[in-house]
Amino acid sequence: xxxxxxxxxxxxxxxxxxxxxxxxxxxxxxxxxxxxxxxxxxxxxxxxxxxxxxxxxxxxxxxxxxxxxxxxxxxxxxxxxxxxxxxxxxxxxxxxxxxxxxxxxxxxxxxxxxxxxxxxxxxxxxxxxxxxxxxxxxxxxxxxxxxxxxxxxxxxxxxxxxxxxxxxxxxxxxxxxxxxxxxxxxxxxxxxxxxxxxxxxxxxxxxxxxxxxxxxxxxxxxxxxxxxxxxxxxxxxxxxxxxxxxxxxxxxxxxxxxxxxxxxxxxxxxxxxxxxxxxxxxxxxxxxxxxxxxxxxxxxxxxxxxxxxxxxxxxxxxxxxxxxxxxxxxxxxxxxxxxxxxxxxxxxxxxxxxxxxxxxxxxxxxxxxxxxxxxx
Amino acid sequence: xxxxxxxxxxxxxxxxxxxxxxxxxxxxxxxxxxxxxxxxxxxxxxxxxxxxxxxxxxxxxxxxxxxxxxxxxxxxxxxxxxxxxxxxxxxxxxxxxxxxxxxxxxxxxxxxxxxxxxxxxxxxxxxxxxxxxxxxxxxxxxxxxxxxxxxxxxxxxxxxxxxxxxxxxxxxxxxxxxxxxxxxxxxxxxxxxxxxxxxxxxxxxxxxxxxxxxxxxxxxxxxxxxxxxxxxxxxxxxxxxxxxxxxxxxxxxxxxxxxxxxxxxxxxxxxxxxxxxxxxxxxxxxxxxxxxxxxxxxxxxxxxxxxxxxxxxxxxx
Numbered sequence: 001x002x003x004x005x006x007x008x009x010x011x012x013x014x015x016x017x018x019x020x021x022x023x024x025x026x027x028x029x030x031x032x033x034x035x036x037x038x039x040x041x042x043x044x045x046x047x048x049x050x051x052x053x054x055x056x057x058x059x060x061x062x063x064x065x066x067x068x069x070x071x072x073x074x075x076x077x078x079x080x081x082x083x084x085x086x087x088x089x090x091x092x093x094x095x096x097x098x099x100x101x102x103x104x105x106x107x108x109x110x111x112x113x114x115x116x117x118x119x120x121x122x123x124x125x126x127x128x129x130x131x132x133x134x135x136x137x138x139x140x141x142x143x144x145x146x147x148x149x150x151x152x153x154x155x156x157x158x159x160x161x162x163x164x165x166x167x168x169x170x171x172x173x174x175x176x177x178x179x180x181x182x183x184x185x186x187x188x189x190x191x192x193x194x195x196x197x198x199x200x201x202x203x204x205x206x207x208x209x210x211x212x213x214x215x216x217x218x219x220x221x222x223x224x225x226x227x228x229x230x231x232x233x234x235x236x237x238x239x240x241x242x243x244x245x246x247x248x249x250x251x252x253x254x255x256x257x258x259x260x261x262x263x264x265x266x267x268x269x270x271x272x273x274x275x276x277x278x279x280x281x282x283x284x285x286x287x288x289x290x291x292x293x294x295x296x297x298x299x300x301x302x303x304x305x306x307x308x309x310x311x312x313x314x315x316x317x318x319x320x321x322x323x324x325x326x327x328x329x330x331x332x333x334x335x336x337x338x339x340x341x342x343x344x345x346x347x348x349x350x351x352x353x354x355x356x357x358x359x360x361x362x363x364x365x366x367x368x369x370x371x372x373x374x375x376x
Numbered sequence: 377x378x379x380x381x382x383x384x385x386x387x388x389x390x391x392x393x394x395x396x397x398x399x400x401x402x403x404x405x406x407x408x409x410x411x412x413x414x415x416x417x418x419x420x421x422x423x424x425x426x427x428x429x430x431x432x433x434x435x436x437x438x439x440x441x442x443x444x445x446x447x448x449x450x451x452x453x454x455x456x457x458x459x460x461x462x463x464x465x466x467x468x469x470x471x472x473x474x475x476x477x478x479x480x481x482x483x484x485x486x487x488x489x490x491x492x493x494x495x496x497x498x499x500x501x502x503x504x505x506x507x508x509x510x511x512x513x514x515x516x517x518x519x520x521x522x523x524x525x526x527x528x529x530x531x532x533x534x535x536x537x538x539x540x541x542x543x544x545x546x547x548x549x550x551x552x553x554x555x556x557x558x559x560x561x562x563x564x565x566x567x568x569x570x571x572x573x574x575x576x577x578x579x580x581x582x583x584x585x586x587x588x589x590x591x592x593x594x595x596x597x598x599x600x601x602x603x604x605x606x607x608x609x610x611x612x613x614x615x616x617x618x619x620x621x622x623x624x625x626x627x628x629x630x631x632x633x634x635x636x637x638x639x640x641x642x643x644x645x646x647x648x649x650x651x652x653x654x655x656x657x658x659x660x661x662x663x664x665x666x667x668x669x670x671x672x673x674x675x676x677x678x679x680x681x682x683x684x685x686x687x688x689x690x691x692x693x
Contacts, residue, residue, distance in 0.1 A: 049489055354468035
């Protein structure tokens with residue numbers, strides 16, 4: 001505070017300053033406390049909304065236990081948990097290069113969806129006519145291409161004219177959704193608009209149908225970690241993200257970086273779409289991406305855009321989702337309750353980031369501390 | 377009534393949903409906050425109003441009081457959503473996209489949980505005609521022009537007037553363009569951001585309420601409010617951040633959205649089923665085009681607020 005000349009004015013009660021660095025233990029401690037508080041509030045909300053709990057308040061212990069049961073009680077649930085985490089992680093990873101560049105790609109949903117659509121389109125037209133291995137490769141190529149195109153269109157305009165990328169990518173989601181419903185009408189002329197499971201274009205099984213997906217995503221995680229931290233491209237992305245002016249000064253062509261990174265980001269979303277199409281669903285609906293393009297933003301942000309940390313955050317979000325789903329089943333309540341529960345916990349986790357990034361000084365807490373909290 | 381005029385009247389009534397949604401979002405964005413929680417807030421507003429109507433719909437209160445209490449209930453819920461959002465993004469400086477998306481998840485979920493518990497006969501059938509005053513009971517689509525429809529137009533025009541013709545509006549725009557400068561001039565940035573977000577959320581919430589209770593007046597209406605929330609965010613761009621322009625924009629969007637079903641109803645134009653998704657895609661494509669053209673023309677008054685999406689910390693240099 002530079003109020004040296006005005007001694008009559010009192011220091012404000014609360015003074016904030018940015019933290020320079022915080023030990024990971026302390027940061028995770030803060031997050032842990034926030035999650036705990038979030039779960040407590042969830043319990044209160046559940047008590048207000050679930051009739052079975054009101055009749056029998058002793059069941060509140062069951063309520064929390066169900067969170068864990070939702071993902072771990074049977075091996076089927078465990079595999080489902082691992083596979084869904086992998087797909088969510090894949091989408092989050094895809095968004096990460098763009099976010100590191102401060103390019104707010106809110107279009108993961110659409111980029112994933114066109115990936116699914118392109119894969120299924122190939123399987124729909126060529127399935128059974130060409131060998132299965134060739135079909136799978138063609139599907140992959142189509143998905144990567146479609147995702148990349150969906151991602152690069154906003155990037156081109158951002159690079160050339162500075163068009164707001166958050167809004168542009170957001171709108172592209174809905175264009176993708178209606179493109180899917182268009183193709184569904186064309187492919188299924190009987191009016192039901194639901195394409196059944198296709199017979200061809202299914203990823204081969206290793207051990208079970210989920211393991212291959214999980215391995216692919218783990219490989220991608222490692223690859224992306226290296227790409228972002230140990231390559232020239234990764235370095236350029238970080239510089240453009242920190243300051244476009246610095247990038248220009250040291251001779252980085254920031255337009256090229258934006259376009260290249262969004263091709264990568266979109267293509268990886270396309271890969272996620274391929275995994276959904278060929279690895280899991282074998283069909284496409286307008287809801288194939290299931291909101292994961294948006295959840296992925298959250299996962300990436302919570303994981304500090306660090307691929308390794310995102311393994312944890314995606315698992316956490318998936319655990320909450322699946323647990324809350326189990327709750328709505330066991331307590332026979334509306335199947336939207338999970339969204340409320342997950343939302344409440346996330347509010348607390350989002351709020352906790354504040355205490356990680358900022359330090360709070362109360363009035364009269366000492367000069368020494370205030371100096372320690374000065375900015376870089 | 378002529379079927380085309382009937383269709384236009386209906387489209388205008390439909391557009392009021394977006395008028396509320398995007399006017400609310402414009403106020404928030406003018407304070408520099410991209411609130412992607414608007415779809416959730418609209419759902420919460422709808423559910424809140426219906427919850428109150430469910431409590432008082434069966435009572436013998438005078439109709440105008442029921443209408444006012446319903447509106448207040450809707451406002452209470454959506455402002456609560458706005459408060460959560462502004463607390464996290466303004467005071468706690470959390471990432472706006474992440475907070476908004478979480479709020480949408482939460483709000484949509486909460487509205488569905490609440491709405492399934494309500495009794496349609498009490499909150500909807502008994503009160504619908506109160507909200508459709510003065511045209512209640514008509515057979516054509518003019519019946520949709522109720523109290524909340526006219527309120528939407530008034531709110532849109534009034535918001536424009538406040539934003540562009542008053543000192544408060546000037547201050548608010550300054551906050552959205554460059555909060556540091558506004559702060560230096562002595563404008564209370566935090567207070568403006570809170571007020572704009574909460575008032576904006578209240579307005580947006582009414583859109584959800586209007587859609588459920590008046591425009592659709594059906595049991596399943598609440599399920600599609602989220603989609604209209606996203607369309608409202610698109611409309612903000614289309615209207616170039618001017619609330620009064622949302623009246624025109626929302627009519628165009630309304631027409632495009634219902635044109636599909638209208639054309640298939642009339643026998644003299646042949647369209648296939650496949651055209652409908654493409655027609656519904658049009659509002660978003662047009663929005664993208666507007667976004668591109670306005671960024672190419674680069675006129676200052678047509679741009680998003682300069683600090684949109686960034687949180688403000690006074691001591692940051």
